[in-house]
Amino acid sequence: MTTIRLRNSKSRKVEEFHPIDPENVQMYVCGPTVYDRAHLGNARPVLVFDVLYRLLRHVYGERHVTYVRNFTDVDDKINAEAQRRKGLGDPRSLEALIAERTEETIAWYHADMDALGALRPDQEPRATAFIGQMIAMIADLIAKGHAYEKEGHVLFRVRSYQNYGALSGRSVDDMIAGARVEVAPFKEDPMDFVLWKPSDEDLPGWDSPWGRGRPGWHIECSAMSYELLGASFDIHGGGIDLQFPHHENEIAQSACAHPEAGFANYWVHNEMLQVEGKKMSKSLGNFFTVRDLLDQGVPGEVIRFVMLGTHYGKPMDWTERKREEAETTLRKWRALVDGAVPAAHPAAELVEALADDLNTAGAIADKFDKKSRAKMIVSGSSLSLT
C-alpha cells in the first residue's frame, strides 16, 4: 500500500501518515465564512484538500474516508450585511435576512467550487446547527476550570492550558509582548479569548446559561469536529493564516474538554495566494472572486491547473501569464487525450508524487504518460484518483 507523507505543522516535519483507523480515515478542514462570494484565495485550500481527499480515497478506499468541511454562518460580517439590507428598508426580520444571505452564499460557494472540479466533502455542517453542542462544550470547559464567565461573556483561560502556542511556535509571554490586541477589561489575561458573547436585540442570538448570545469563532470547529469525528481524528486542514489564533484556540478548547484524547494528529496548512506578486486585497485593486474569473471565460480546470502548479506549502502567485500558459497546456493535453480510453488505474508515478506531501507540481511535471496525467490531476473527472 502507498504510504502518504505529509508535512505536519505540529512537528514542522514531513511525516509518514498513519491513520487511527484505516477503515475510517477522518479529515476536518476549516471552511468559509459565508458572507460573500468566495474569492480566489478561498479556492486554494479547497483544491489542495480536494487532492488530499482524492488521494486518501485512492489509498484507503472511497468508503473509508470521511471529509468534513464546515460553513461558518455565525459571523459579524453576515450580520452587517443583513443589517444593511434591513436598513435599506427590507421588511423581513433580521433572522430571515441572515438566513437568506447565508443560503445564497452557500449556493454560490457550491457552484463555484464545483466548477473547479472539487468534490464535495462528505459532510458540510453549519455552525448554527451545532449551537447546542457548543454551549455544552463551553459549560464543560467552565466546569473544568478552563473558562470563566464575565459580564455576559465566557472566556477561555489560556493560562490553564500548558501547551498553548505549541502549534504556531509561540509562547504566551512573547505574544503578549508584541500584542496589538485590544484588551477587554473583563479579561483575566490579555490572551484569553471569547467562547461566548452577548447579543443585543439587533443581533442573532441563542439562549444559554449565560444569557442570550452567540458563540465565538473558534468554538464551532471544536464542537463540530467532536460531534462528527470524535475527540481524536487524523487530519485537520486549513490556510496557514488560521494557524494562529484559530487553530491554536481550537486545540486549547478541544484538548481541555477532552484531555484523554489527542484531537487532530496531523495538521496541514496551505500557504497563501498572491496576485501578480502582491497580496490580494481590495485596496490594491487586485481582488477578485472565483466567479469573476469564470464569468470572464476562464475555465475552472485552468484555475485548478494553475493552483496545483505550485506546492501547497509555498505561496502561490496567480498571474495573467500563468493563466495563459495553463490554457495553452491544457488545450494541448486535451488534444492528446482526445479519443483515448481512460486508464483503469492512475499511473503509479502520479500516486507516488502525490503521496510525497502532495507534490502536485512534481506530478504535473512529467515522468509518466501525458495522456493519463492530464485529466487525472486537472479535471478530476473520469480518470481522477478514485
Place this chain on the structure above:
RNA sequence: GGCGGGUUGGCGGAGAGGUUACGCAGCGGAUUGCAAAUCCGUGUAGACCGGUUCGAUUCCGGUACCCGCCUCCA
C-alpha cells in the same frame, strides 16, 4: 519586535551529492496555398559568502533580499 515560508535559466517550475528535468516563450529547420496545429533540433540556471566532500544547485552554517502571519482574512 516575535514566528513562519521562500530565493533555480526570458517566465513558470521539478527531481537527484557526480549523468538532458519538463513546460511556455525565443531561435533554426520540416510540413503547410497563407495562418493555425504538428514534428525535429537548439541556447540560456541554481541570490551571496563560507564549510563538509574527490566532487554541491542538491548537505551544514551565516548574510542579503522577497513574502506571509501575529487584527474572528483560506
